[in-house]
Amino acid sequence: MQRPGLLGLLLVLSLLALGCPIRWERITLNHQIGAEDVSFIEPGRTTFAQVLSKLGVPDQLKDSEIGPIAQYDFLDVKEFKVDLLSGLPLLLPAVAVVPSSYRQLELEGGRVGSDHFRVFFDSNWIAQGYAFEVHSRPTEYVLWPF
Amino acid sequence: MGRNNDSSRVGMRVIASMVLVTVLWTVGTVTGCAFVRGKYGDQFDPADVESIKKGVSTRTEVAARLGAPDRIIEVNEHEIFQYYHYDMKSGTVLFFSRTNIKGQDLYVFFNKDGVVTDVAFGKPKPPPKFQFWPFGD
Numbered sequence A: 001m002q003r004p005g006l007l008g009l010l011l012v013l014s015l016l017a018l019g020c021p022i023r024w025e026r027i028t029l030n031h032q033i034g035a036e037d038v039s040f041i042e043p044g045r046t047t048f049a050q051v052l053s054k055l056g057v058p059d060q061l062k063d064s065e066i067g068p069i070a071q072y073d074f075l076d077v078k079e080f081k082v083d084l085l086s087g088l089p090l091l092l093p094a095v096a097v098v099p100s101s102y103r104q105l106e107l108e109g110g111r112v113g114s115d116h117f118r119v120f121f122d123s124n125w126i127a128q129g130y131a132f133e134v135h136s137r138p139t140e141y142v143l144w145p146f
Numbered sequence B: 001m002g003r004n005n006d007s008s009r010v011g012m013r014v015i016a017s018m019v020l021v022t023v024l025w026t027v028g029t030v031t032g033c034a035f036v037r038g039k040y041g042d043q044f045d046p047a048d049v050e051s052i053k054k055g056v057s058t059r060t061e062v063a064a065r066l067g068a069p070d071r072i073i074e075v076n077e078h079e080i081f082q083y084y085h086y087d088m089k090s091g092t093v094l095f096f097s098r099t100n101i102k103g104q105d106l107y108v109f110f111n112k113d114g115v116v117t118d119v120a121f122g123k124p125k126p127p128p129k130f131q132f133w134p135f136g137d
Helices: A003-017 A048-055 A093-097 B002-030 B046-050 B059-066
Strands: A022-029 A060-062 A069-073 A075-083 A106-112 A116-121 A127-132 B034-040 B071-075 B078-093 B096-110 B116-120
Touching: A048 A069, A060 B071, B046 B059, B059 B078, B059 B096
Parallel strands: A022 B096
Antiparallel strands: A022 A075, A060 A069, A069 A116, A075 A106, A116 A127, B034 B078, B071 B078, B078 B096, B096 B116
8 A cells, every 4th residue: 555545544544443533423302293293183073093003002191170181202413523632642652641521622513403392181081282492493503613 | 476466466355355354344444334233111011901800900000010110200290100111222323423312111000909000001113223324213
């Protein structure tokens, strides 16, 4: 292998061995529920059983003064991380004696998606309404957090 | 002469292949590639759930069959046993990491006498996938 290629390969390997200075991470909890998934709910008519058959068993059941609340939890987190100082020990080997957690300069950026959908029932388990708690913009990776 | 050149090229290809395999293996092991699976709670056995009879089974029988509930809640004047189970699969390869988590819940409703009035148990969700590519769906 030619020397520049070998040096480049060693550089890449060394950077990777320092613990992945760049990372795209994603965490997904359950399936996303969208407006079209819940359009079948008709306040005053749709029953608890019908909601269960379409959306599945809720993640939480809560009580309220009006009646029960079925809550579905879902989450989509996208995050981009880069450690700008991860290559420092390659330039200044003495720095390697400092624990890595003390020589990090991380930029992190990302966005969390909407995370709850709730159906409100009356005491007879008839849906009276529904709501998304936070219907934020779509999740996305953010390379520059400023 | 030509035969020497051919054998030299083959030798170079073998060396290049070995270097590539070594690099991939090193990258794969040194950078912390990982596939992790975690579970919280026991998966529900449909036979256990079907054994719960509305109007017949009692609180004690349900607890004996399914174990102690993860939560006991009171909703709409019903005492409810909630059981839940989480399945997590996570993959990390090089710069990419993806974690998928799915939850499954079971609710058993009781009346004031401690007898089952309803069971909410949907069809099991498909298990989460092992993925490491964090883009797309």
